Amino acid sequence: MKKIVYSVLAFAALMTGVSCEKYLDVPQKGVTAIETFYQTDEDCIAALNAAYARFATRVTGQDGSSIYTDYKAALNNCGDDMYAAGSNFGDNDFMAQLDEFRLDSGNQVVDHFYKNLFQVNYACNLVIDHFKDGLPNGGPTATTKRCVAEARVMRAYLYFLLTALWNTPPFIDHVLAEGLPYNADKDPDNPMSHEDLFRWVASECESAAADLDERKSTSDKDGAVKVTKGFAWALQGKALIFVKDFAGAKTALKKVIDSGKYALVPGDQWANLFHVEGDCNAEKVFEMNIEYNSALGAWGGQIQRSTWMEANIWNWRSDHFVAGASPQGKYTGGVDGWGGLGVPQWFGDEFFANDGHSPRFDATFKRIDDAVYNMEYNSPEIAALTPEQRKTSTLVGIADKEQGLYGQSFWLPFKQLVRSTDVGAYGGNVRLNNGIIMRYAEVLLLYAEACLETGDAGQAKWAVNQIQERAGSKTISASVDMNVLKKEKSYELWLEGSRWLDLVRWGDTDRVKKAGQDVPKLFDKLYREPQSTDQGIKWLDNDNTQRFYTVSTHEAIDAKYEVGFKAGQHEFFPFPSSVMDKNPNMVQNPGWEGK
Numbered sequence: 001m002k003k004i005v006y007s008v009l010a011f012a013a014l015m016t017g018v019s020c021e022k023y024l025d026v027p028q029k030g031v032t033a034i035e036t037f038y039q040t041d042e043d044c045i046a047a048l049n050a051a052y053a054r055f056a057t058r059v060t061g062q063d064g065s066s067i068y069t070d071y072k073a074a075l076n077n078c079g080d081d082m083y084a085a086g087s088n089f090g091d092n093d094f095m096a097q098l099d100e101f102r103l104d105s106g107n108q109v110v111d112h113f114y115k116n117l118f119q120v121n122y123a124c125n126l127v128i129d130h131f132k133d134g135l136p137n138g139g140p141t142a143t144t145k146r147c148v149a150e151a152r153v154m155r156a157y158l159y160f161l162l163t164a165l166w167n168t169p170p171f172i173d174h175v176l177a178e179g180l181p182y183n184a185d186k187d188p189d190n191p192m193s194h195e196d197l198f199r200w201v202a203s204e205c206e207s208a209a210a211d212l213d214e215r216k217s218t219s220d221k222d223g224a225v226k227v228t229k230g231f232a233w234a235l236q237g238k239a240l241i242f243v244k245d246f247a248g249a250k251t252a253l254k255k256v257i258d259s260g261k262y263a264l265v266p267g268d269q270w271a272n273l274f275h276v277e278g279d280c281n282a283e284k285v286f287e288m289n290i291e292y293n294s295a296l297g298a299w300g301g302q303i304q305r306s307t308w309m310e311a312n313i314w315n316w317r318s319d320h321f322v323a324g325a326s327p328q329g330k331y332t333g334g335v336d337g338w339g340g341l342g343v344p345q346w347f348g349d350e351f352f353a354n355d356g357h358s359p360r361f362d363a364t365f366k367r368i369d370d371a372v373y374n375m376e377y378n379s380p381e382i383a384a385l386t387p388e389q390r391k392t393s394t395l396v397g398i399a400d401k402e403q404g405l406y407g408q409s410f411w412l413p414f415k416q417l418v419r420s421t422d423v424g425a426y427g428g429n430v431r432l433n434n435g436i437i438m439r440y441a442e443v444l445l446l447y448a449e450a451c452l453e454t455g456d457a458g459q460a461k462w463a464v465n466q467i468q469e470r471a472g473s474k475t476i477s478a479s480v481d482m483n484v485l486k487k488e489k490s491y492e493l494w495l496e497g498s499r500w501l502d503l504v505r506w507g508d509t510d511r512v513k514k515a516g517q518d519v520p521k522l523f524d525k526l527y528r529e530p531q532s533t534d535q536g537i538k539w540l541d542n543d544n545t546q547r548f549y550t551v552s553t554h555e556a557i558d559a560k561y562e563v564g565f566k567a568g569q570h571e572f573f574p575f576p577s578s579v580m581d582k583n584p585n586m587v588q589n590p591g592w593e594g595k
Contacts, residue, residue: 038130041143048147051123057304058116060288060435067309070113075497080511083342085407089555092340100516102561104595105574125175127151149211150227156204163197167572182585205236215261221280225289246453253447262440267472271363276433285438298426311418311429313340320400327375333420335428348411360471364415398524405522516563520550
């Protein structure tokens with residue numbers, strides 16, 4: 001097959017009474033001709049930096065075209081451990097379509113993420129194509145070998161995501177200028193199955209590792225924000241687990257552990273892992289550096305690298321609390337929230353039963369009564385109230401009488417809330433703490449799985465116990481099986497892009513088959529007493545003397561949508577309709593034909 005990357009250059013000239021042609025004759029300034037670039041070590045570094053910059057905007061950032069981060073939406077919203085919530089049904093619907101499995105091939109998250117991954121792939125291919133044989137007039141150098149290796153592993157990670165989410169995407173491993181791509185498994189020249197693609201990812205990581213730098217120590221910050229041997233081994237192991245090569249995965253992941261370059265941070269620092277205070281710490285195997293750059297303007301690159309308005313989408317629904325009394329206000333620096341993230345009651349209950357008030361649990365969720373009665377407020381009048389006084393005060397609570405907090409159980413998500421320290425110079429919703437791709441806790445959990453599947457229960461227990469002990473969990477498992485491992489992974493890595501992919505590969509899809517059938521609304525009886533039309537009323541602690549209760553809704557079903565995971569279709573996303581319409585060589589994923 002002739003593999004290609006599309007490059008579309010659009011010119012628009014709206015000039016009245018003036019010919020455009022004379023402007024086309026003006027030499028373009030500030031541009032290096034391709035014939036004179038890709039010549040030196042410095043050019044190689046610049047090309048690699050461009051690939052990292054594109055990764056920062058198109059993968060972990062919001063790229064300037066969205067009010068959310070594709071990476072987080074695509075990898076989390078389909079899971080069984082969250083609701084895509086909001087002001088009401090239909091709010092932020094591009095996420096709810098994923099969450100309730102009523103998306104089609106025009107879904108904007110699917111469309112944006114698919115295209116963005118290939119844009120970053122193009123930047124990686126530029127580095128690899130031009131420098132895989134070294135300098136044009138000097139052959140391989142230490143710099144070209146390292147840069148090409150970093151680009152190869154970065155590209156391998158892109159293909160890990162493309163394969164996990166789209167099954168057999170086109171395999172484009174270098175820049176060509178003609179032809180239309182095929183699905184990887186239908187490529188007439190080089191067919192590659194779903195498993196072949198994962199094995200290619202692992203092979204790329206293994207062979208590139210020899211030319212990569214190794215992180216110097218657990219305190220090496222630079223080694224946490226670039227592709228290193230540790231990340232290559234970790235990604236190799238993860239890809240092998242997805243093809244059930246558990247022995248190979250165990251060997252690769254053990255290299256990360258034995259390197260001594262990574263460590264779990266203490267439990268009292270667990271919450272900092274997801275904020276600027278935890279950037280580049282001992283636990284980070286690879287994260288995308290978004291540190292404020294004075295050379296970039298607000299819309300000149302900095303905001304695109306941030307998660308921008310994700311802070312609004314996933315912060316609590318501020319305007320549905322009593323005016324000026326959202327309990328997240330003091331924590332977040334006052335960023336208004338749209339409440340687009342909810343926690344299923346079963347998951348919060350299970351997590352709390354396992355952990356109790358561990359540092360990990362308390363940094364992940366807040367129960368509604370704990371949030372309203374015990375969190376700090378910006379208002380001096382509220383701050384002066386004791387928790388007991390707040391229990392009966394209308395100065396605090398959920399004031400919205402129509403929607404309450406739509407998509408919220410008694411557990412509110414806390415892990416994702418932006419801190420005031422996370423934001424840059426461009427506003428409270430421009431979040432600039434680093435984007436996590438891999439942390440050491442995931443390495444240990446992947447290693448534990450590989451150990452269980454190869455009969456090494458002792459090493460699996462060792463790895464899981466490390467996670468539990470650091471979490472401060474009240475549960476320290478005396479023995480570990482896959483059930484324990486699955487639960488521990490769901491608690492530790494909640495909202496970090498693992499759950500949905502794990503559900504698919506494990507076949508644990510029972511709960512997502514019911515997605516969209518029962519979405520709660522959380523109310524405060526001081527502002528809204530239960531109504532006769534309410535369905536499935538549940539009181540906090542099963543005690544109607546409490547203020548807070550939930551009711552069940554199913555508005556997607558009421559609106560005649562088909563909801564819920566369907567085997568044979570929803571394991572993979574559809575290829576975007578905007579791509580399918582332009583490429584007759586592509587075949588749509590099963591179950592999505594005509595949708």
